[in-house]
């Protein structure tokens with residue numbers, strides 16, 4: 618059984634915590650506080666060394682620096698981390714190496730530095746080009762900086778993603794469309810389009826903004842998807858739209874139930890071990906705890922994924938892909954027989970949520986709209 622392997626590197630700091638965000642991100646005490654770049658870089662490498670026995674002999678097909686705000690780290694720091702990774706893990710030739718950037722910490726020398734350091738793809742968190750909405754989302758940048766950040770990213774990188782959110786407080790259909798039109802005009806190869814969701818334990822969960830009603834959101838979604846299709850962006854996944862050749866290979870590996878090793882505060886891993894099957898791991902979440910205990914057994918919590926959970930875990934990911942996956946991929950990724958899926962597949966087919974075409978299973982348009990229903994059919 619050969620399962621592709623990716624590496625995820627978590628960078629847990631941000632200048633300010635956005636009120637909607639439940640990622641493992643921690644505001645700097647003061648915006649100009651220095652980051653513990655070398656201490657954290659060293660910790661990441663100790664973390665990797667500790668985890669290496671779990672991935673002996675395997676090659677890595679993609680790397681993703683996510684956050685938090687990885688672009689708070691200097692190009693030198695990112696370069697040092699990547700060099701140390703390459704000295705310990707074999708990266709496949711042409712491996713995709715993504716870094717997430719906030720427009721508030723973007724400049725041309727920094728982006729060029731990332732490219733020289735080995736980053737091949739930049740993901741820019743724009744959210745909206747509307748200044749009032751940017752302010753109510755608590756963003757640290759304005760629309761001009763957002764546009765400039767994407768332009769600079771495109772000057773240095775062939776592969777650029779732009780994150781947009783819709784369904785914002787007081788947002789009209791016209792405003793949402795104008796946001797996307799501005800994004801398309803900049804012409805990045807990839808656009809991630811997220812509906813703003815209110816996550817528990819965020820500022821917005823305690824003081825909820827007045828979001829557009831469900832009918833308006835539905836209308837926005839239809840209009841935005843049509844705009845993307847007209848501009849030549851194919852829907853790869855629920856929220857991911859790409860021009861040909863610009864899909865994010867790292868994310869596709871998640872959705873195809875590939876393996877990933879996560880290093881850094883709060884990073885998650887999913888690994889297939891020859892003698893133990895599929896396991897999940899989580900690193901300690903707060904940067905201080907992580908820095909203190911990294912490299913010891915205490916900082917990674919491991920839990921096995923039972924065979925009965927595999928159909929759900931697999932379909933939870935695979936059915937996010939618009940084109941789905943070959944039915945045979947389940948056995949390839951899990952080492953379990955395809956029969957595990959048959960009863961669920963037949964129920965999902967009867968409810969019009971899945972279709973099978975030439976050996977592939979994929980969600981129907983209705984299945985994509987009611988993804989939770991589709992996925993929960995495979996719950997044990």
Ligand SMILES: C[S@@+](CC[C@H](N)C(=O)[O-])C[C@H]1O[C@@H](n2cnc3c(N)ncnc32)[C@H](O)[C@@H]1O
Pocket residue numbers: 637638639640683684685686717718719720741742743744780781782811812813814815816
């Ligand atoms: C880790 S952040 C990206 C990088 C950087 N921290 C930034 O915000 O610019 C990943 C993306 O997830 C999306 N996101 C985060 N919280 C969300 C929420 N509650 N609802 C919808 N999208 C969300 C945003 O588009 C965000 O850019």
Ligand code: SF4
Pocket residue numbers: 630631633634635638639640642684685686719742
């Ligand atoms: S900058 Fe990004 S990671 Fe940081 S709090 Fe805002 S959305 Fe979350």
